[in-house]
Amino acid sequence: MKNILVVSGSARKNGNTMSMVKIIQEEMERLDTDVAFEYLYLIDQKLDYCIGCSICLRKGGHNCPLKDDKEMILEKMIQADGIIFASPGYAGMVSGMFKNFIDRFMYQDHIPEFVGKPTLIVSTSGGDGVMGAPKYMANCSFYWWGCHVVDIIGIGHAFYTVHHKSKLKYTRRLKAAAKKLLVAAIDKPLSKPNFRQYIYFMFNKTELEISPTVMPYRTDVWREKGWMDMNYYYDTKINPFYIVFTKIAFGLMKLVYKNLLGKDADKALADYVQNN
Numbered sequence: 293m294k295n296i297l298v299v300s301g302s303a304r305k306n307g308n309t310m311s312m313v314k315i316i317q318e319e320m321e322r323l324d325t326d327v328a329f330e331y332l333y334l335i336d337q338k339l340d341y342c343i344g345c346s347i348c349l350r351k352g353g354h355n356c357p358l359k360d361d362k363e364m365i366l367e368k369m370i371q372a373d374g375i376i377f378a379s380p381g382y383a384g385m386v387s388g389m390f391k392n393f394i395d396r397f398m399y400q401d402h403i404p405e406f407v408g409k410p411t412l413i414v415s416t417s418g419g420d421g422v423m424g425a426p427k428y429m430a431n432c433s434f435y436w437w438g439c440h441v442v443d444i445i446g447i448g449h450a451f452y453t454v455h456h457k458s459k460l461k462y463t464r465r466l467k468a469a470a471k472k473l474l475v476a477a478i479d480k481p482l483s484k485p486n487f488r489q490y491i492y493f494m495f496n497k498t499e500l501e502i503s504p505t506v507m508p509y510r511t512d513v514w515r516e517k518g519w520m521d522m523n524y525y526y527d528t529k530i531n532p533f534y535i536v537f538t539k540i541a542f543g544l545m546k547l548v549y550k551n552l553l554g555k556d557a558d559k560a561l562a563d564y565v566q567n568n
């Protein structure tokens with residue numbers, strides 16, 4: 293059985309965004325009867341606003357002082373074989389509740405727990421700024437969190453509704469994405485990182501190499517996972533151009549930090565992290 297979790301930032305359970313997700317569900321169930329869907333509507337969850345204490349970064353997400361549904365949501369995402377992140381586009385961005393969800397899981401940028409997780413991104417908007425929300429979602433879940441995003445879909449729902457050809461085109465796209473998510477949920481491929489993913493991995497690693505004591509919890513996790521000695525979160529081939537680029541860019545970062553800022557930089561940074 294493959295479990296697909298839908299994390300929905302739409303306030304309307306039968307609205308445009310969910311109707312697109314339903315097409316994906318039907319197609320996945322048509323292709324494979326051994327698929328189970330679970331819908332996690334953020335509107336039904338108790339997920340308070342982030343209070344900006346950064347304890348998740350300093351001591352781990354499980355130490356977040358807000359006692360709400362966050363840990364339950366985290367567990368569901370960890371257990372899922374694939375995740376569909378879905379949100380309507382509001383003013384060119386994700387909905388407010390989806391943004392709050394991202395904020396609450398922001399520590400995943402630096403202490404990732406969904407590396408390689410098959411993920412599909414779906415968003416609908418009226419017609420303009422169609423890719424604003426899905427691109428933002430991809431930036432979080434793909435590049436920073438290290439998920440394996442199979443597709444990033446932004447649909448102008450007005451066109452979908454009124455234009456026959458557009459409806460056919462989007463339906464085909466959704467069905468193709470359903471197949472990709474199914475295959476990834478079964479195979480769990482560890483794909484080669486793209487430039488941005490690699491840069492974000494190396495940025496995290498270089499930060500910890502420069503000042504391992506500033507955020508000890510994060511350093512411990514990276515050491516435990518063996519990431520400090522690896523080229524990426526898992527064994528994979530890295531494009532040589534990426535390696536050369538990051539060697540130069542992050543070599544300069546180390547040089548500036550250690551030589552120009554001096555020994556006090558660690559203490560100043562630790563104080564800053566403590567107070568921010």
Ligand SMILES: Cc1cc2nc3c(=O)[nH]c(=O)nc-3n(C[C@H](O)[C@H](O)[C@H](O)COP(=O)(O)O)c2cc1C
Pocket residue numbers: 302303304306307308309310379380381382383384385416417418419420421422449
């Ligand atoms: C607060 C709000 C802001 C919106 N902003 C945009 C927008 O910037 N561009 C756009 O094309 N549609 C915008 N829309 C329309 C929705 O994105 C569109 O109807 C979407 O499909 C709704 O999804 P839902 O049915 O899942 O709620 C907005 C709707 C709302 C309620």
